[in-house]
Each structure stands twice: as structure tokens, then as C-alpha cells.
Amino acid sequence: xxxxxxxxxxxxxxxxxxxxxxxxxxxxxxxxxxxxxxxxxxxxxxxxxxxxxxxxxxxxxxxxxxxxxxxxxxxxxxxxxxxxxxxxxxxxxxxxxxxxxxxxxxxxxxxxxxxxxxxxxxxxxxxxxxxxxxxxxxxxxxxxxxxxxxxxxxxxxxxxxx
Numbered sequence: 726x727x728x729x730x731x732x733x734x735x736x737x738x739x740x741x742x743x744x745x746x747x748x749x750x751x752x753x754x755x756x757x758x759x760x761x762x763x764x765x766x767x768x769x770x771x772x773x774x775x776x777x778x779x780x781x782x783x784x785x786x787x788x789x790x791x792x793x794x795x796x797x798x799x800x801x802x803x804x805x806x807x808x809x810x811x812x813x814x815x816x817x818x819x820x821x822x823x824x825x826x827x828x829x830x831x832x833x834x835x836x837x838x839x840x841x842x843x844x845x846x847x848x849x850x851x852x853x854x855x856x857x858x859x860x861x862x863x864x865x866x867x868x869x870x871x872x873x874x875x876x877x878x879x880x881x882x883x884x885x886x887x
Contacts, residue, residue: 737765738772738804740845742831749827750852751820754785757847759812759831763804771836774800774812779827781851782816801836818851826850 739762746755759776763769777797778784784793789812791798797814804810818827826848832841 737763738769738833738843739764740774740831740833740843742776742829742845742847744829744847744849746849748852749818749849751818753818754815755818755827755849756813756815757829757831759814759845760809761802761804761812761833762809763806765806767806769804772802772804772842773834773836773838774802774810775832775834776812776814777830777832778814778816779829781819782827783819785815785817786813787815788813 740759742757742759744755744757746753749755757776759774761772761774775797776787776791776799784798787793787798787800789800791800791812798812800812802810812831814829827850828846828848830844830846832844834841
């Protein structure tokens with residue numbers, strides 16, 4: 726009697742991650758959906774699905790409930806052959822996010838092994854928030870130019886050159 730257990734090979738697992746918004750700014754809320762598919766002919770072994778949180782993001786929720794660790798959220802799951810599993814992470818964009826893209830990185834590894842089998846990324850572009858004082862300096866600059874032009878016109882009237 727021969728016994729064999731066919732499990733999904735690493736190349737049989739695929740992963741995608743998608744943000745529900747393409748552009749975000751401080752105070753915005755964005756949800757990332759990670760989909761892990763078992764393209765193999767056998768059930769997957771126990772898998773660790775991770776979603777790293779970029780600096781400037783504050784976790785609001787994770788579905789299904791996962792383990793919050795220093796680098797993000799982790800879930801342990803098994804995926805039947807031909808099936809997929811979905812994981813969502815909802816975050817708020819903090820004020821220090823700046824103008825760089827907020828890149829979400831999701832990876833799958835065998836449970837108990839830190840070596841990723843496959844990873845995916847998606848980036849939401851952060852809007853650059855202009856500080857209030859930049860606008861105030863700009864307005865003062867325009868007022869200064871207008872004041873100089875008015876003073877020059879009073880000193881050198883245009884009708885003098887006719």
C-alpha cells in the first residue's frame with residue numbers, strides 16, 4: 726500500500742494585494758485586500774500570510790482577525806486546492822506619511838518559516854500636503870511685490886515718459 730499526500734508546491738501559490746484608493750492624504754482611510762490562491766492540485770500546508778504596515782499607517786482593523794506584530798499583521802491558514810483566501814487590512818494615513826508612496830507588501834510563507842514563498846505589492850500615492858505657513862509666506866511675498874510696484878509708480882509716474 727502506498728500512501729502519498731500531495732500538497733501545493735510553492736509555485737502553486739499566488740498572491741495579489743490591492744488598495745481601494747490610488748491617492749491618499751493624511752487622515753484618509755484605505756483598505757488593502759490580499760488574495761492568496763492555491764493553484765495546485767492538493768491542499769496547501771499551513772501558511773503564514775503577512776501584511777506589512779508602512780510607516781505612517783495606523784491599523785484600524787484586520788479581517789479575519791490576525792496577529793498584530795511589530796511589522797504588521799499575520800494570519801495562519803490552509804487553503805484547499807483550487808480555492809482562495811482573502812484578508813483585509815484597513816488603515817488610517819497618519820500626518821507624517823509625507824509625499825512618498827505608501828506601499829503595501831503582503832507575503833506568504835510556510836507556517837514556522839520566515840522565508841517568503843511569494844510576495845505582492847500595491848502602492849497608494851500620498852498627496853503632498855502643503856504646510857499652511859507656505860501659503861502665508863506666498864501671500865506676503867505677493868503683497869510685498871505689489872507694495873514695491875505701487876511705490877515705484879508714485880515715484881516715477883507713467884505719464885512722465887510721454
